[in-house]
Amino acid sequence: MTPALPDPALDQIFRSARTHNRFTSDPVPDSLLRQLYDLWKWGPTSMNCQPARIVFVRSAPAKEKLKATLSAGNVDKTMAAPVTAIIASDSRFFEHLPTQFPALPTARDLFAGNAQLASDTAFRNSSLQAAYLIMAARSLGLACGPMSGFNPVALNEAFFPDGRFKANMLVNLGWGSEQDLYPRGPRLAFEEVNQIL
Amino acid sequence: MTPALPDPALDQIFRSARTHNRFTSDPVPDSLLRQLYDLWKWGPTSMNCQPARIVFVRSAPAKEKLKATLSAGNVDKTMAAPVTAIIASDSRFFEHLPTQFPALPTARDLFAGNAQLASDTAFRNSSLQAAYLIMAARSLGLACGPMSGFNPVALNEAFFPDGRFKANMLVNLGWGSEQDLYPRGPRLAFEEVNQIL
Numbered sequence: 001m002t003p004a005l006p007d008p009a010l011d012q013i014f015r016s017a018r019t020h021n022r023f024t025s026d027p028v029p030d031s032l033l034r035q036l037y038d039l040w041k042w043g044p045t046s047m048n049c050q051p052a053r054i055v056f057v058r059s060a061p062a063k064e065k066l067k068a069t070l071s072a073g074n075v076d077k078t079m080a081a082p083v084t085a086i087i088a089s090d091s092r093f094f095e096h097l098p099t100q101f102p103a104l105p106t107a108r109d110l111f112a113g114n115a116q117l118a119s120d121t122a123f124r125n126s127s128l129q130a131a132y133l134i135m136a137a138r139s140l141g142l143a144c145g146p147m148s149g150f151n152p153v154a155l156n157e158a159f160f161p162d163g164r165f166k167a168n169m170l171v172n173l174g175w176g177s178e179q180d181l182y183p184r185g186p187r188l189a190f191e192e193v194n195q196i197l
Numbered sequence: 198m199t200p201a202l203p204d205p206a207l208d209q210i211f212r213s214a215r216t217h218n219r220f221t222s223d224p225v226p227d228s229l230l231r232q233l234y235d236l237w238k239w240g241p242t243s244m245n246c247q248p249a250r251i252v253f254v255r256s257a258p259a260k261e262k263l264k265a266t267l268s269a270g271n272v273d274k275t276m277a278a279p280v281t282a283i284i285a286s287d288s289r290f291f292e293h294l295p296t297q298f299p300a301l302p303t304a305r306d307l308f309a310g311n312a313q314l315a316s317d318t319a320f321r322n323s324s325l326q327a328a329y330l331i332m333a334a335r336s337l338g339l340a341c342g343p344m345s346g347f348n349p350v351a352l353n354e355a356f357f358p359d360g361r362f363k364a365n366m367l368v369n370l371g372w373g374s375e376q377d378l379y380p381r382g383p384r385l386a387f388e389e390v391n392q393i394l
Contacts, residue, residue: 131328
């Protein structure tokens, strides 16, 4: 049996990890964003469909374009973050299945012919991949500030004008600061969430 | 700056981890399912909404009930797995917001009055939580076999007849065996998935 990770690792990615609203001024270089992908890309997706597409918003002009699409409460912290990841999904993810899931030659057509299945699969799996990205970032020592508060129509128009990619959520990334850390929210009890049959 | 986890930890949860189709006969006791929740519950959700609800299917009668709802290719491996987690979402997750997100007293009504927002939030966040569960299981040394291949209408009727919970995905859990491990699928290149602006 594979042993559990040591406690400090479990603390870093789960037990002591927090949603950060502020970051230090240390930059997040391209090399780290590549290291990040080289971890989270291994998280499993249905039929290896990998629908998530990421735009790392880091330059001042790109941040300015993002600003107009954010909910009021998310503007200041996002403008100040070293980088903001837009996690989108590719509505035509299935075009990659012939190379990504050759075991089932009919996989592409299964999704191409069923818009509801394709859209549910893109939403579910790009959300799974957003969580893999968060866990991978924490594994690398980065702090995350995930957000759903933005105008998806405006964001899609600004960043994905051809309509193929659809924004799912945002994650601010950087080196964590303790500033503006809210008290940690409670969690539901085991019995409220889990049943064993 | 927080350092990255050591390589063996990154290997265990990302780089060497695989989707398992077979498990050893070692059991997965209640205490381990509680340990699992005490990790993955800390993963962040929007407004701390925590919509995921888990049914651990472990007994023979519960497995039999699940069997009829599975896609043909998922039957044998699921019947043989020590435990199968049904990851569902609570369509009325927002009833818990007064205790789980007291910072925004209007949070419950925001979702109670907007069925589309509630349903998107439940789907997105229960999917994030499914990924947290997978990463937490791997952190504890468990192997996972996530699946989307089942009949959701039949599964919801069998396990959630009052209509409040909706199945999202399934994850077989146990101690990994190398039997029936498929060759690992490729992953998209950095440039196919990521843009830096």
